[in-house]
Amino acid sequence: MTPEIAKQLLFRMMRIRYVEETIAARYSEQAMRCPIHLCTGQEAVSAAVGLVLRPSDFAVSGHRAHGHYLGKGGNLRAMLAEIYGKKTGCAGGRGGSMHLIDESVGFMGSTAIVGNTIPVGVGLGLSIQLSGSDAVSCVFLGDGAAETGVFFESMNFAAVREIPVLFVCENNLYSVYSPLHVRQPKGRKIFRLAQAIGVEAEHGDGNDVEAVYAMMKRAVADIRRNGGPRFLEFDTYRWREHCGPNFDNDIGYRTEQEYLAHRMQEPIKRQHDKLIQSKLLAPEELAAFGESLRVEIEDAFCYAIESPFPDDTDVRARLYA
């Protein structure tokens, strides 16, 4: 781990956090009219991605995709414009928060139907295999998505055909309001399910961004050299409500105590403290980064807000049903 990468990981997490927190703060203005699923607290995986994957690698995700899109190099202005439903959005304003795409950086799409981008990611991996390149297809999924039938079929196909796919499961313990223990037998580990299907799989701490980076780096290098698939499961925690900008610990599906215990482990403070203590990061450098981030995010929100809405013909274009 070089000091430069250690810092990049922190800065990338901070960028995602700040974007998400600004979306949360502005959501009540009623100008973002799509549902939003924020990844606050879960930034480590997204931050590591762009440092490990190349733009020519593919990635797909689900409904909680802001961090993955930004991590893979997606355009912030285009993402916010999409959330504001504008013509300049990355999906032309048709899709909103849950339908992000930027083919120029290999972010091939996110969709709201849980699990349905898993086979798409495997298909992208098959296209890589047929073309003979050393690219990798990365599938981001949650613990809930790992319970869909298509997950098992896709994993099996990837294992049988040795498809160059990296499955990255962010296990935040919840599928909407249902905790893992009401959904799966006691003691079952998702990465062990992957192993049982015949996929090499590991499990790591999703609050330790350097560990996430190291595991991803190893897995991706291995796929490029030897083919795939590989499965990585990271323990993490969602701070805000499943869908929307608020905190919802008062509604009863989880306790404030549990939330606070997880929040103590959070990835950004952990990396920040580590870098400051080891003197790898000067407070002035951090402050300068914070200021540039503030300017970038302000600019992107202004761009999104000032952009035009799509007109009627735009909205109807590319509709097939």
Ligand SMILES: Cc1ncc(C[n+]2csc(CCOP(=O)(O)OP(=O)(O)O)c2C)c(N)n1
């Ligand atoms: C096929 C399908 N079933 C149910 C839903 C409703 N739904 C939306 S998100 C979600 C939970 C997904 O949990 P997980 O994959 O762990 O992702 P997380 O929200 O925790 O990031 C569910 C059940 C859906 N969108 N699609």
